Amino acid sequence: MVRSVFLFFLSLSVFNMAYGCTKQGDSLKDPLLNIQVPLEGNCWIFGNTPGAIQQVADYKISDWKESNQVIRTFFRVSNPGEIEIGINARVSNGESSLRASFLGSAKEFKVSNHSYAEISIGTFDIPSPGYYHLDITGLNKQGAVYAEISDLLLGGAATQNGVNYSDKEFFYWGRRGPSVHLSYTVPEQASAVKWFYNEVTVPESNDVAGSYFMANGFSEGYFGFQVNSGSERRILFSVWSPYKTDNPSQIPPEYQVVLLRKGHETVIREFGNEGSGGQSFLRYNWKAGLTYRFLLKTEPAEGETNKTDYTAWFYAPETGNWRLIASWRRPFTNTFAKGLHSFLENFMTETGPLMRQAFYGNQWICDTNNQWHELTRARFTADATARAKARMDYAGGLNEIQDHFFLKNCGFFNETTPVDSWFTRKGGGIHPDIDFSSLP
Numbered sequence: 001m002v003r004s005v006f007l008f009f010l011s012l013s014v015f016n017m018a019y020g021c022t023k024q025g026d027s028l029k030d031p032l033l034n035i036q037v038p039l040e041g042n043c044w045i046f047g048n049t050p051g052a053i054q055q056v057a058d059y060k061i062s063d064w065k066e067s068n069q070v071i072r073t074f075f076r077v078s079n080p081g082e083i084e085i086g087i088n089a090r091v092s093n094g095e096s097s098l099r100a101s102f103l104g105s106a107k108e109f110k111v112s113n114h115s116y117a118e119i120s121i122g123t124f125d126i127p128s129p130g131y132y133h134l135d136i137t138g139l140n141k142q143g144a145v146y147a148e149i150s151d152l153l154l155g156g157a158a159t160q161n162g163v164n165y166s167d168k169e170f171f172y173w174g175r176r177g178p179s180v181h182l183s184y185t186v187p188e189q190a191s192a193v194k195w196f197y198n199e200v201t202v203p204e205s206n207d208v209a210g211s212y213f214m215a216n217g218f219s220e221g222y223f224g225f226q227v228n229s230g231s232e233r234r235i236l237f238s239v240w241s242p243y244k245t246d247n248p249s250q251i252p253p254e255y256q257v258v259l260l261r262k263g264h265e266t267v268i269r270e271f272g273n274e275g276s277g278g279q280s281f282l283r284y285n286w287k288a289g290l291t292y293r294f295l296l297k298t299e300p301a302e303g304e305t306n307k308t309d310y311t312a313w314f315y316a317p318e319t320g321n322w323r324l325i326a327s328w329r330r331p332f333t334n335t336f337a338k339g340l341h342s343f344l345e346n347f348m349t350e351t352g353p354l355m356r357q358a359f360y361g362n363q364w365i366c367d368t369n370n371q372w373h374e375l376t377r378a379r380f381t382a383d384a385t386a387r388a389k390a391r392m393d394y395a396g397g398l399n400e401i402q403d404h405f406f407l408k409n410c411g412f413f414n415e416t417t418p419v420d421s422w423f424t425r426k427g428g429g430i431h432p433d434i435d436f437s438s439l440p
Contacts, residue, residue, distance in 0.1 A: 032084045032120075032155040032156065033084055033085075033086045033118060033120070033153035033154065033155045034154075034155050034159075035153065035154040035155060035159050035163050036088070036151045036152075036153060037073065037075050037151060037152040037153070037154060037163065037165045038150070038151055038165075038166075038167070038168065038171075039056045039060060039061060039071075039073055039149060039150060039151060039152065040056050040057060040058070040060070040168075040171050041056075041165070041166035041167070041168070041170060041171035041172075041174040041175055041390075042056075042073055042074055042075065042152070042165045042166050042174065043056040043061070043071060043072060043073040043074070043152075044056065044072055044350070044352070044353050045061070045064075045069050045070070045071055045072075046069065046070040046072055047066075047068060047069060047070075048068045053350050053351065053353070053354075054350060055175050055349045055350045055352070060148055060149060060150040061147070061148060061149040061150075062145070062148050063145060064138065064145050064146045064147065064148075064149075065144065065145055065146070066138075067137070067138050067139070067146075069137070069138070070135050070136070070137055071135065071136040071137070071149065072133050072134070072135050072353070073133060073134050073152045074131060074132070074133045074165070074353065074412050075131070075132060075133075075152065075154065075163050075164065075165045076129075076130060076131045076132070076163065076164035076165070076392055076412075077126055077129060077130070077132065077158045077159055077161075077162075077163055077164075078129050078161040078162055078163075078164075079126070079129060079157060079158045079159070079160055079161050080125075080126050080127055080128050080129065080158060081125070081126055081156065081157030081158040081160075082123055082124070082125060082126070082156045082157050082158060083123070083124050083125075083126050083154060083155070083156040083157075083158040083159060084120070084122075084123050084153075084154065084155040084156040085100070085102060085120075085121045085122060085123075085124065085134060085152070085153065085154060086118055086119055086120040086121050086152075086153035086154075087118075087119050087121065087136070087149050087151065087152055087153060088116050088117070088118060088119075088149065088150045088151040088153060089111050089113075089116065089117070089119055089147045089148060089149045089150070090111065090113055090114055090115055090116045090117065090147065090148050091111050091112065091113070091114065091141075091142075091143050091145075091146075091147050091148070092114065092143050092144070092145070092148070093114065093142065093143045094112075094141070094142025094143045095110055095111065095112040095142055096110065096111045096112075096138065096139075096140065096141040096142065096143065096146045096147050097109075097110050097138075097139040097140040097141075098110070098111060098136055098137065098138055098139060098146060098147060099136070099137050099138075099139055100121045100122070100134060100135070100136050101134070101135040101136075101137075102121075102122075102124050102132070102133075102134050102135070103124055103125075103126075103127075103132070105122075105124060107121055107122050108139065109121060111147045116148075116150060118153060121134075123156065126158040129414075130414040131392075131393065131412040131413070131414055133412070134152060136149070164389050164390070164391075164392055165390070166385075166390045166391065167390065169388075169390075170385055170388065170390035170391075172349065173383075173384070173385045173390065174352075174385060174390045174391055175349035175350075175352045176210075176345075176346050176347065176348070176349050176352055176385075177346045177352045177385070177391050177393065177394075177409055177410035178382050178383055178385045178386035178390075178391045178392075178393065178394040178409050178410075179343060179344065179345035179346075179382065179383040179385070179386075179409065180343065180344050180345075180380070180381070180382050180383075180386070180394050180395070180396050180407045180408070180409050181217075181341055181342065181343040181344075181380070181381045181382070181383075181396075181407075182341060182342045182343070182360060182378040182379070182380060182396060182405050182407060183339075183340075183341045183378060183379040183381065184340045184341060184342075184363055184375040184377070184378050185375065185377040185378065185379075186340065186365060186373070186375065187373045187374075187375075189373070190365060190367045190371070190373045191367040191368045191369050191371070192336035192337075192367060192368045193298070193336050193337040193338070193340070193365045193366075193367055193368075194297060194298065194299055194336055194337065194365075194366055194367060194368050195295065195296070195297055195337075195364075195365060195366035195436070196216050196218065196295070196296040196298070196337050196340055196364075196365055197216075197293070197294070197295050197296075197362075197363065197364045197365070197366075197432050197434070198215045198216050198293070198294045198342065198360060198362070198363050199215075199291050199292065199293050199294070199360070199361050199362045199363075200213055200215045200224070200225070200291070200292055200294065200342075200358055200359070200360055200361075201289070201290065201291040201292070201358065201359040201361070201404075202288045202289075202356075202357075202358045202359075203288060203289065203357065203358075203359070204288045204289045205288065206288060206355070206356045206357050206358065207227050207233075207287075207288040207356070208227060208346070208351050208354045208355075208356040208410075209227050209228070209229055209230060209348055209351050210227065210346045210347050210348025210350075210351040211226060211227045211344070211345075211346055211351075211356045212224060212225075212226040212236070212343075212344070212345050212346075212347060213225055213226065213344055213358045214342055214343045214344070214345070215292075215294040215342055215360070216294045216295075216296040216312070216340075216342070217339070217340065217341040217342055217343060218296065218298060218310075218337050218338065218339055218340060218341075219335075219338045219339035220239055220240050220308075220310065220330055220333065220335075221237070221238050221239035221240055221277070221310060221328075222236075222237075222238055222343075223236070223237040223238075223294055223296055223312045223325070224236060224294065224342070225284075225286055225292065225314075226347075232283060233283070233284060233285055233286055234281040234282065234283055234284065235281060235282040235284050235286070235314045235325055236279070236280075236281045237279075237280045237281070237312040237325045237326055238271060238277060238278065238279045238280070239257050239277050239278050239310050239328040239330055240257070240275050240276070240277040240330075241255050241256060241257050241275075241276055241277040241278075241330070242255055242330065242331065242332045242333060243255035243256075243276070244275075245272075245275075245276050246272050246273050246274055246275065246276060247272050247276060248270035248271065248272045248276040248277070250276075251276055254331060255331060255332065256278075256331070257277045257278035257328050257329065257330050257331075258278075258328065258329045258331075259278060259280075259326065259327070259328060259329075260309065260311075260327040260328065260329050261324070261326070261327045262280060262324070262325070262326040262327070263282065263323055263324035263325050263326065263440065264323075264324075265282060265283070266280050266281065266282050266324075266325055266326055267280065267281050267282070267283070268280050268326065269281075278326075278328050280312075280325055280326035280328070281325075282314070282323070282325055284314075284316070286316065287318070290316075290317050290318065291317060291361075292314065292315065292316060292317070293314070293315035293322075293432075294312070294313075294314060294315075295312070295313040295314075295315070295322065295434065295439075296310065296311070296312050296313075296337065297309075297310070297311045297312075298310050298335070298336050298337035299336060300334050300335070300336070301329055304329075306331070306332055306333065306334050307329055307330065307331050307332075307333060307334070308329070308330050308333040308334060308335050309327060309328070309329050309330075310327065310328050310329075310330065311324070311326070311327035311328075312324075312325040312326060312327075313325065313439055313440070322434075322439055322440065323440065324439070324440040336368065337365070340365070340375070342360050342405075342407070343407070344356070344357070344358055344407040344408070344409055345409070346409065346410050351410070352410055353410065353411065353412060354410055354411055355393070355408065355409070355410050355411020355412075355413055356408070356409065356410060356411070357395075357406055357407060357408035357409075358406065358407055359399065359402065359404045359405070359406050360404060360405045360406065360407065361402065361403065361404030361405065361425075362404070362428065362432075363375035363376075364431050364432055366431075372431035372432075374427045374428070374429065374431070376424055376425050376426070376427040377422065377423070377424045377425075378405050378422070378423055378424075379420065379421070379422050379423075380396040380397060380417055380419065380420070380421045380422075380423065381419055381420060382394050382396075382419050386419065387419060391410075392416050393409060393410055393411055393412045393413050393414075393416070394408070394409045394416060394417065395407075395408040395409070395413070395415050395416060395417040396408065396417050396421075396423075397417055397421065397423050398423040398424070398425055400425075400426075403425045403426050403427070403428070404425065405423060405425065
């Protein structure tokens, strides 16, 4: 999840990458099937239960033994029209019978070659631009596995303006899916920002495992909640060390982020990988459909030189009170809150084909003059995976009826929001009723 915060700041500048994820043809033997979509990064294996999803790794399907497994490969086309579909596949011995399903049509075919070869599945009509997927299931096999498949092959008029998919540079990030962000504009009349307040609602059925719904982001860290597994959820608050390293053990003592205090049951750890620092989290079974509140305080440390304190509180409607997560002191830093933002990311590659979204509303700040100001303007951005068009299932913006912002990603949907779009909500005009002096 650290990567999303780094890429959020990268995306605030012009950051266009061309990794070749929009392909217009590789030279293969069959001129009709001239686009080669690797299964790694673009394919998942679905079982017969909701949580039974596996990612494809090591470039191919190789251990496919169960008849109830569905091999599903995603791609995006820019044109309607005819599309030719095939696969690169082989069997180690004997012969296998497979079924391919696309746009409601099913075709059965056999694989008997023992070396990789191009196998044509058929021609279909694409009705409109967007994401599509091919499903393959096993019918009969003589060998230990149904088949080994390395690539989906495409051609035809629907592919003439390119096909979007995750190329090898994006296999890992393509499986995770694009991260999306909201950057909030602080009103000019506000003095330095001391308090940052936000509310987040995850709609029912959008609390997908691997999701991090980050509410209160700032230049030196992030604060929000996540789904870690089918049985665990966390409220996560982290602050980076000013020392640049991915390994927390390399941080010199004078650069370490220091814990000042923590809430009851809060777990304290170090974190690494793309930055390092202090991590705190509370295991809490928050629920989809409810609105949760997040409050962050940022101020220079009293009586200290060039140090800043960050403190985070979480409010759950089912308990009706504020709960301290942790308070951290960051050295070589003298600031109030800056770079206010939210983001949504998926950190589990196996859940990359599942859509999730969240509503972000009623954002406020309280400045050093104890004046509240509502945040009603936000900029939508996305990470390098989105900007390179390796994945285009990302969206964000404004729900005018509910007057909240939203973020949405993964699931291979087609309603893409232009990156760097600005949105303004009406605002309610009533600031949160918080007695700062009574916070735990």
